[in-house]
Amino acid sequence: xxxxxxxxxxxxxxxxxxxxxxxxxxxxxxxxxxxxxxxxxxxxxxxxxxxxxxxxxxxxxxxxxxxxxxxxxxxxxxxxxxxxxxxxxxxxxxxxxxxxxxxxxxxxxxxxxxxxxxxxxxxxxxxxxxxxxxxxxxxxxxxxxxxxxxxxxxxxxxxxxxxxxxxxxxxxxxxxxxxxxxxxxxxxxxxxxxxxxxxxxxxxxxxxxxxxxxxxxxxxxxxxxxxxxxxxxxxxxxxxxxxxxxxxxxxxxxxxxxxxxxxxxxxxxxxxxxxxxxxxxxxxxxxxxxxxxxxxxxxxxxxxxxxxxxxxxxxxxxxxxxxxxxxxxxxxxxxxxxxxxxxxxxxxxxxxxxxxxxxxxxxxxxxxxxxxxxxxxxxxxxxxxxxxxxxxxxxxxxxxxxxxxxxxxxxxxxxxxxxx
Numbered sequence: 001x002x003x004x005x006x007x008x009x010x011x012x013x014x015x016x017x018x019x020x021x022x023x024x025x026x027x028x029x030x031x032x033x034x035x036x037x038x039x040x041x042x043x044x045x046x047x048x049x050x051x052x053x054x055x056x057x058x059x060x061x062x063x064x065x066x067x068x069x070x071x072x073x074x075x076x077x078x079x080x081x082x083x084x085x086x087x088x089x090x091x092x093x094x095x096x097x098x099x100x101x102x103x104x105x106x107x108x109x110x111x112x113x114x115x116x117x118x119x120x121x122x123x124x125x126x127x128x129x130x131x132x133x134x135x136x137x138x139x140x141x142x143x144x145x146x147x148x149x150x151x152x153x154x155x156x157x158x159x160x161x162x163x164x165x166x167x168x169x170x171x172x173x174x175x176x177x178x179x180x181x182x183x184x185x186x187x188x189x190x191x192x193x194x195x196x197x198x199x200x201x202x203x204x205x206x207x208x209x210x211x212x213x214x215x216x217x218x219x220x221x222x223x224x225x226x227x228x229x230x231x232x233x234x235x236x237x238x239x240x241x242x243x244x245x246x247x248x249x250x251x252x253x254x255x256x257x258x259x260x261x262x263x264x265x266x267x268x269x270x271x272x273x274x275x276x277x278x279x280x281x282x283x284x285x286x287x288x289x290x291x292x293x294x295x296x297x298x299x300x301x302x303x304x305x306x307x308x309x310x311x312x313x314x315x316x317x318x319x320x321x322x323x324x325x326x327x328x329x330x331x332x333x334x335x336x337x338x339x340x341x342x343x344x345x346x347x348x349x350x351x352x353x354x355x356x357x358x359x360x361x362x363x364x365x366x367x368x369x370x371x372x373x374x375x376x377x378x379x380x381x382x383x384x385x386x387x388x389x390x391x392x393x394x395x396x397x398x399x400x401x402x403x404x405x406x407x408x409x410x411x412x413x414x415x416x417x418x419x420x
Contacts, residue, residue, distance in 0.1 A: 030057030066112075067105045072286050073116035075109040077102060083127030083159050097124070099131035102163075103138060110142050116289050118142070119282065120150045120167060126158025126180065129234055136241055139166035147292075149285050152176040153278040157260055161271070162238060165245040170272040171281050174263040174366075178271045181242055182258025183234045185227060190215045246270055264367065267345070274348055275367060284355070291354040332357035333364075341369030 018025065022043065029041055030053035041048045048056075067090060069076040079102060080092040087098025090105065109115045120139075142148060143166065150156065150164035152172035157180035164170050164178065172178060194201060194216065201216040212223045219227075243250045248270050256269060266272040276284060330350045333339060338361045339346035345367055349360040 026053060026056045028057075030054050033057075067108050070114065071282060073114065073289065074119050074282065074285055075105070075112070075115045075117075076119045076121055076282075077105045077109070079120055079122040079124055079156075079160060079163060081124055083124055083132065083163075085128045085131035096127075099128075099135045103135055106135075106138060106142055110145055115146065117147045117149070117285055119285060120148065120164065121153060122150055122156040122160055122164055123153050124157070124160035125155055126160050128159065129183070132159045132162055133237060133241055136162045136166045136245070139163060140245055143168050147285075147289065149281070151278060151281045152178055152272070158182065162241055165242045165271075169274075171274055171276050171284075172263065172266060172272050173278050174275055176266070176272075176275075177260050177262050178266045179256060179260045180258050181238055181253055181256055183231045183238065185231055187213055187219050187224075187227070188215045189218050191217050264345075267348070273352065274345070274363075276363065284359075287359075288354050329357050333360045336361050336364070338364035342367050344370075 020028070026041065026043070026048065029038055032038065033050050033053050038053065039050050041053055066075075078092055078097065080097050081095040082097075084096050084098055086100050087093075087096060088100070089098055090101040091097075092101075106118070109118050139148060147169075148167040150167035150170045152164060152170060154173065154175055155177045156164040156170075156172075157177060161178050161181065170178065203211045203214060203216065205211050209223075209226075213219065213227060239250050239253045242248065242253050252270070256271075261269055261271055263275060267274065333346055333350040336346075336357075342364050346360070346364060349355055349363065353360070355363070
């Protein structure tokens with residue numbers, strides 16, 4: 001018998017066709033069994049009692065809905081269009097993305113055990129100051145727990161760059177644009193327009209600065225100076241934020257004068273890390289995570305007691321093998337023909353990524369050669385990045401290397417040991 005107290009609900013679930021999976025139909029009817037006084041459900045030759053229907057409803061666990069797209073353990077968070085504070089939408093909408101939506105997804109991804117890394121997919125000219133730096137702080141803190149990459153496809157300027165700079169790595173295509181590290185405020189003086197229309201606006205206020213910057217009169221010099229001071233404070237916060245995230249000198253950042261840099265020029269000034277076509281970034285991230293997981297497993301084993309077994313594992317040999325393979329990978333990249341005229345990029349790929357030699361060489365082929373090689377001190381690069389903590393015996397003294405590449409390999413031997 002079915003109750004007549006809910007006629008509309010009853011008409012929606014019985015005596016009409018439904019497009020619903022049969023097992024979930026049992027769950028739905030079980031959850032409504034009390035309201036509709038459902039005593040049993042006959043499904044073919046099987047009859048379920050009201051108790052069994054209720055149990056099916058109670059045991060049902062809805063599928064976990066992700067707030068973001070997931071690809072092989074990587075959460076993809078879009079940062080698109082104008083960035084605004086408290087937008088109230090999780091996803092980009094009508095050409096805008098809210099800092100609140102990004103923050104919600106970021107927090108969820110960091111606490112999601114299925115997520116191994118986070119990709120910020122950015123194409124934005126910037127936006128609001130309000131909320132920007134708090135979100136940048138959150139991204140910077142989150143990268144201590146899970147790797148975060150920023151893909152600039154094709155623009156990450158101003159506020160968008162503040163967010164991108166907080167990632168572990170910034171990747172952009174050859175035409176990708178970053179920078180515009182500056183602050184803008186526009187004041188509109190409508191007084192002459194209103195005068196032509198015969199409109200006179202009188203502002204009655206309490207407090208000398210209550211109507212500072214109003215559009216009904218020209219901007220007084222003292223008000224303009226106050227606004228400029230406010231802009232300077234925000235600019236200082238912007239510069240300090242990028243300096244912290246990118247390990248750049250504040251004067252070097254200020255010297256960009258809010259300029260926008262494209263492709264290799266962005267890498268040359270330290271605002272990006274490497275060039276890669278946008279469609280290859282996700283696969284590169286996945287490969288890096290897989291390689292890092294394998295390396296962490298090997299390195300963790302070197303710091304833990306070997307398990308008791310009839311045939312003990314030679315951890316020292318495994319460590320030396322891993323070090324030797326890494327040395328060979330670096331040497332293959334730096335000494336390749338494709339590295340000539342692209343020394344700076346070759347060093348970045350060899351020392352700051354886990355790309356294989358073949359992948360790095362393939363990427364180098366796509367980058368124009370420069371007339372003068374731009375070399376970077378290897379030891380400084382090694383000291384400024386995070387590398388496996390491999391203990392080794394002091395390296396024996398060697399003859400002075402004859403080339404820059406020789407110097408870099410010699411420094412590598414000194415750090416990792418020369419007996420692998």
